[in-house]
Every structure is written in C-alpha cells, then in structure tokens.
Amino acid sequence: MKILFAAAGFLAISAATAFSADLPVKTYTKAPVPIAFASWTGFYVGVNAGYSTQSNHVSLGGDPDTVVFLNDPTRTFGAFPFDTTTSGFLGGGQIGANYQVSPLWVLGIEADIQGGNVRARYSNISAVPVIDSGRPPPATFTTDNEYEKKLIYLGTVRGRVGWLVAPNLLLYATGGLAYGQVDTSAATNIFVTNSRFRDRSSINTGTNSETRVGWTAGLGGEWRFAGNWSVKGEYLYYDLGTTNVNAYFQGPLFGNPPIYTTFSSRMDGHIARVGLNYSFYSPAVVAKY
Secondary structure (H helix, E strand, O other): OHHHHHHHHHHHHHHHHHHHHOOOOOOOOOOOOOEEEOOOOEEEEEEEEEEEEEEEEEEEEEOHHHHHHHOOOOOOOOOOOEEEEEEEEEEEEEEEEEEEOOOOEEEEEEEEEEEEEEEEEEEEEEEEEEOOOOOOOOEEEEEEEEEEEEEEEEEEEEEEEEEEEEOOEEEEEEEEEEEEEEEEEEEEEEEEEOOOOOOEEEEEEEEEEEEEEEEEEEEEEEEEEEOOEEEEEEEEEEEEEEEEEEEEEEOOOOOOOOOEEEEEEEEEEEEEEEEEEEEEEOOOEEEOO
C-alpha cells in the first residue's frame, strides 16, 4: 500500500509540473521613475545697469523762406545735416514672472525702467558764403551751432521665451513695448558780414520734451548661481521713433514772423546690460513620463 501511495504522489507532482510548464510566463518591470527638475516658475525682482549707444543722422528742414533767402535748396541758415552719437550709462530695476512649461521651456513677462545719462551733442563753427538773390551784395554767414538730444528714462514691458540648456542656465529671446522721455534742444548763433549787414547777428533756439512710445527686442541669458539668486546678461535694441525740434530765428536779420529750422533724428539705440534677480520660485516640479 505504501508503495502505491508513493507512486500516486509522484505521478500527481509530475502532472502538475508538466501543466505549469505550458502556462504563459508573466514578466514584471518597474514603473518609470518621474523626473524632478528645479522649477523656474515664480515671480522675481532685480536691478540692472548697462550702456547704450547709437549713431544718428540729423536731417534738417524748415520754413521755405530759408531756402529762398540762401538761394540753395540744400542749405538752411548756417545749419547742415550732420551725424552724431547718442551714448551713455543706464541703470534701474525690473520685476517679472516665469512659468516653466516643461523641463526645457520657460515663458515669462518682464517690466523694467531705468534712467541715466544717454545723450548726443553736436557743436561746430562754420563760415558759409551765400548770395542774397533779391538784395545784393553777397554775404558771409558765420555760424556757431549746438544740438543736444537726451534720453531721460527708458522703460519696457516685454515677453520672454526661454530654453534651458542646463537646469540652472536659461537662454531667451525677448520683445515688446518701449517708452521713454526724450529732450532735444538746438541753438545757432549767426553772424552776417557784408556791406549792408556788417556784423549783424541773430540766434535761433528751440527745445522740446516729450514721452515717446515704441518697441524693443533682444536676446539674453540668465544663470541661477545660488538658491533664489540669478544673474543675467542682456542685449536690447529699442526704437522710440523720430524726434523733432523747431529752432526759430530771431533778431534784426529776419522779419516777422520769424523763420525756423527743424532738426529731425530717430531716437533709437542698442543696450548691453547685466542684472541681478531674486526669485520666489515654486517647489521643484515632477515631470511624469
């Protein structure tokens, strides 16, 4: 009997083993581990400083009587088109917000305002022989010209689109609205010498101050170097349009109403600057794949 039970048990185990060998085999793998990255999402405030420069061409127009008197359509009273350079330092602050949409992309908006000493100055002395077609004899105009253009302050409101080349290094393009106060002034002291108007002089002066609105665009990079602190480098081009100032001639040489010269130039420039930001970041983001 014992031999029969042992034989039956052996047969049962063999059958179970054979049956299990025919069943499909299940393979178990670990679930993917979510990837965590340091978030750029949040608000920030900061300061900036930089330098602005732009080469300008100042064109001239004015009262048609000016051209008639000089008998030369390319000239006005002692004032000629000229080139000058707008340059100087700017400094101010910014506030903004970022939203990290993925491990590689960051969207943001930033507003900043800065003031400084960005200006263009032009000064020269010239002697111009001209012919008064209606009233000879010929005359010589000796002029002392001065022109100044100043950017009192500049502000921008810009969007930013950034790409994370490393978790703590953001490269971005930016663009949007620009606005600023522009002051211009012009003065020309004219001395006329001939047999009729010997050593007679007149001065034309004019000033203008206005707030102008335009656009700006540029590129930059920002590096998170310690906790909530980051440093950035940025290039911006801004364009506030054309500025004009009318310089009116007054004095015994000219009648009433006085004639004038219009000085026109664009108020635009290039800015290279650095900045320091403190950010109120959101906690680290976990990306699920």
